[in-house]
Amino acid sequence: MAHNAGALDRRDTAWYVDKAVEWLVFIGGISAIIFIVGIFVFIGKEGFGFILGRFDFAEFFFSPRWTPTSLTNATYGALALIVGTASVTGFAMLVSVPFSLGAAIYIAEFATGKRRETLKVLIEMLAAIPSVVWGFIGLSLMNPLIISVFNVPLGLNVLNAGIILGLMAAPIMTTIAEDALKAVPDGYREAAEALGATRWQVIRQVVLPAAKNGLVAAVLLGVGRGFGETMAVLMATGHSINIPSSIFDPVRALTATIATELGETAEGSEHYQALFALGILLFAVTFVINLTADLFVRGIKDK
């Protein structure tokens, strides 16, 4: 009787569950890769038609004239859009970096118990506000506020979108920065305090340098968030093609341009393909930002 042999190769439910889960997880992982590659191929296919054909490097990067719908002389200068996105994102970082680092330092190093939990929940709630709501705030709250406070004719501009985008990027920056601070071993703080450092000296001279990589990653991910944001930026920038000379000038973002124009172009047309070229640019920039952030995060773990 094969009693022993039977016992050794018996496969019970747990074995099948294990195999099934293994496969599911594998498919999940593979599909992420397939989607990324798929998106890249799709955008690439549409955009490269333009890049290889009509594309004029000097015009695309150095001309502020984006007039794709002109019947006689369509131009595809993305400079104003690039500057628009960059200025709004840059201003957003001015708002967001001090705010987020401050909040992260407070939560990680000073707040305790209930207060800390409350703050964390609040910040997570901030992250959950849909971007169209932020745009709405920009449009109907910030707009009149900026007009009356600064006495300018228009409140939809770099300032408005920058503040809105800064607040939108703050939760992710705060959360990642806080993680980075939390990852600093408590022994460092104890050692420095035992040497007679005040809490601020401990933070300034020990904790922040030790968390440097994670903090840089937090800021970069915030920048990435800013670059990719569409709806709120569309609503708060004024959406007019312009190289801004002050924070009170309206601008137009890359993302918002794609979102508003894509539906009105004929599939496969030059304009349609040019929008995909903008998409490739956005994709490339956010890819580089995220990759850099990732390298910085890895930097922490190597130590």
Added chain:
Amino acid sequence: MASTESSRAAIETQKLNLWYGTFQALFDVDLEIKPGIITSMIGPSGCGKSTFLRSVNRINERLGYVRTTGSIRVHGRDVYAPEVEIIQVRKQVGMVFQRPNPLPLSVRDNILFGARLHGEPAPKLSSSQADEIVETALQKVLLWDKVKDRLNQPAIGLSLEEQQKLCIARLLPVKPQVLLMDEPCSALDPAGTEAVEEMIWELRGDYTILIVTHNMAQARRASEECIFMLLGKVIEHSPTDELFVTPGDTRTADYIEGRYG
């Protein structure tokens, strides 16, 4: 400021009780630790040795749920008095931890960390002053020759023995009067232990040293007085030779002969 009577002791505690939340870890600890000598503190794990050390420089307070009653005087000054600045206490009382804990800085910056915090009157040190501080401190812990070519490398890269010596060296520029050492050799191999012990012995006289150890041989070799603690209480405090040869309490004798954990 200090009366002649109290200035005799480097550390003097009266009726020191300490609670972690509701758990009482120290009971009526009365101790008088003499200046300029090495006093060792022994006792089974969990008897409150670390707790005692950590209340002398008030580092215990980081936890936020520690309550202390009674008094601790360091060279006559009550360190728990309301007007006392905790920074000044920690300047006077240096601490060495069980695991070497160099800061994530270079060897040089580790040594200069305390000096830069407390530098007077201007906190900016010239680089020649800084070089001198670094060399003096490292010479004192017999580490200079070994690390003088690696001053700008991360301290984490040193061996554990070197790290622990560095952790002692970085206290010296702050000019503390008292050094608290909580099992400073427990993370080291026998050779490292011997080297660090020897170095601690060299510091004798310049500093009052209170060293916790679970290594009885070490306590015997390296200290002039010895304190035995059990369950949060001081059982015996006498000259080391006496404590080991003719313990005054049966519980001390039991511990020395290895009858506790």
